[in-house]
Amino acid sequence: MKFKRLTAVGRTVGCLILFLGFPLGLKAVYAEAQLVVSPQSIVSGKQNSATNICPAQLPEAIDAIVDRPEHRRLHWGILIQTLSPSRTLYSRNAQQYFIPASNVKLFTTAAALLQLGSNFRIRTSVYGKNGVLRLVGRGDPSLTDAQLRDLAQQLRRQGIRQIQQLIVQDGYFQGLPLHPTWEWEDVYADYGAPVNSLILNQNVVELQLSPQELGQPVKITWNDPFAAWQWQIENQTLTAASGGKSEFEVNGILGKSSLQIRGQMAIDSPPEVLSVPVRNPGEHFLQHFKLALIQEGIIVGQSQVIDSAEKTNEPELAFVESPRLSQLIADTNLPSNNLYAEALLRTLGVNNSTMPNQYTDSLGLNLIKTTLANLGVDGESFILADGSGLSRRNLVSPLSLVQTLQAISQSPQAEIYRISLPVAGVSGTLRNRFKDTPAMGIVYAKTGTLTGVVTLSGYVDAPNYEKLVFSIMVNHSNQPARIIRSSIDEIVLLLTQLRRCE
Structure with missing residues (x-):
């Protein structure tokens, strides 16, 4: 069965279209020492000297792909560098702004990892005394009905059989649950779900x-x-x-x-x-928690959702915690999960007390900017509107993405960050791309897709060359996303064929 769902095909998450895969349709001609290499030899994974190219030949080979007649109306941004030490192998419009789609998640997860640490967990707590229970949600995007049952069971083990008043507190994140710049059709799709303190x-x-x-x-x-x-x-x-x-x-x-x-x-x-x-996530959460309590034999009297960040002096009676942040960022980047990214952005905002009286997501964006600037990323090279990339007001240069990937590769969190990215032909939104090609298993990269936008940024472990970092961004496209991906993939395959040349 085929669903056409709110033009979800081509949106930021776009897992359906990514997972379906597509023929690479490679047309590029790779030449070394006047040898012409057929695309079939690369797709089939055959390795021979003819499929290798020298760094000096890379610009011409990439230009041959980008400058095809069918691409003449597209806006390309590309930056390719060696990882360490950094040397530029190819650059095109690298400092210009592009709509990045889900490549924004590279900034969000990098800042979260560096600011909060890989062992950070998000805690959901139940406080109470004298028959009044208060659940405080802190925006755990991984919370499910199983955790609500766990909370109810903890309360029952403490002898609680009746609750006179149940309050669920939805004010830990301040601001709008839906970003005002998201397109209206997105907020009716599952990839545009609202983000609040009580996520279920x-x-x-x-x-x-x-x-x-x-x-x-x-x-x-x-x-x-x-x-x-x-x-x-x-x-x-x-x-x-x-x-x-x-x-x-x-x-x-x-x-x-x-x-x-x-x-x-x-x-x-x-x-x-x-x-x-869900249209009303706070009320949705409350009803599910009440059901969990009732199933444990706990009678619930009055109940309400309050939009308050007020702290309580009541003792903590029960709690559950999210997986470690190292897992949360993998759950963000691998499937390109918008809700996880937005929850992490707001979690950063809660931890940014330097600019009070702002919405939590704005505080998170400020902290991302500060964190990356401290790593040496040019603060003028990107402008973020949200944490997921669903907004078309995000403006990002290939330079900013490469600088971010370069900087975090030098941090103690480098490997945790790297393995959170989809792997070519293996996992996440790349699991059906690059299969049975030389790129399979050696490209770690974040995908991005909106209507008219296709992006890919990450790392390449070139087997006969140095480790590489790259960002490829295409905007203003009227072609199907699969066609643009095919050309982007040809460029990435070129990188896998690099070799050292005298």
Whole structure:
């Protein structure tokens, strides 16, 4: 079954289109000593002297890809350097601004790792006395129903059987749960879920679509019993004949808590599931926590969500913690998870007390800027609007990304950061790119995709040359993302073929 979901294809997370993979379609001609190398020999992974190129030949080879007629309207930004010591092997528009898409996550996770440390955890606590319990959420993006059950079980083991008043506190992060510069269709998609202090199940819920009788609308049911309180569904679907094409389009309706689902489903199709964001995450969290308490035999009286950062003097009765930050940044970069990135940005903001009376995300952005500037990254070379890259107001140069990758490679956290990145042909958003090519397993890089934007930045362990760092950014494209990725991948494959030449 095919879902067309709020033009999610081509958005920042875009895991669906990335995981589907695509033919590399390599067309570049690699030459050394007047030898022409076929693309097939590179794709098949065959190694011979003809597939190697000298650094001096690299600019011409890259220009041959970038300057193709079909690319004449695209805006390219490229910077390629050796890792240590730093030497520039190729540069094109390296200091100009580009919309970076999810390459922004490289800044966010680098600053989080350097400021908070790899062992940092996010704690969710329950405080209380005299029949009043207060849960304080601190924006743990990994929190699930399993952790809520853990909290309820801890309370029961302490002999708590009745709660007169339950308060869940949603004010640890101050500001808007949705960035004002995100496009409206994004906030109706699961990759644009709201970010608050009380995150549960990544603030998304699932719909199941099942065929009914021929000619009847498809049956749409919520997998979460509380989700129906937040969304209204306009069901414009049809159960089609056996063997027919199954395809849906899901659209949000601007200004309304409504989803319009259109399309058809073959009568013999198995049920399908899609995800949508939670509209009121604080209330959603409260209802799930109440359910966890009731399932443990704890009676709950009054309950409410409060938007407060007020600290409490009540004793801590129960708590759960997130995985270590080293795991959280991997969970951010590998699948390109927007919610994780935004939660880390706000966690940085809470830890930035130098500029009070600002929204938490703004404080986080200021701390990213300061952290990277202290590492030697040019503060004028990037402007960040959010922590995930979903905003089109992010403006980033290839230089700033390469400087960030260079700087953190010299830090004690270098290896933790590196293994948080997708690996070519192996993991994350690169698992279906570069398969059975010389790049497989030796390229660690962050992908980025928005409509008209394709980016890739990271490291290459060139087997016959030095370690490399690179950033390749394409903006203003009217071509399918898979076509642009193919050309970017050709450039990366060139880097894997570098060798030392006298």
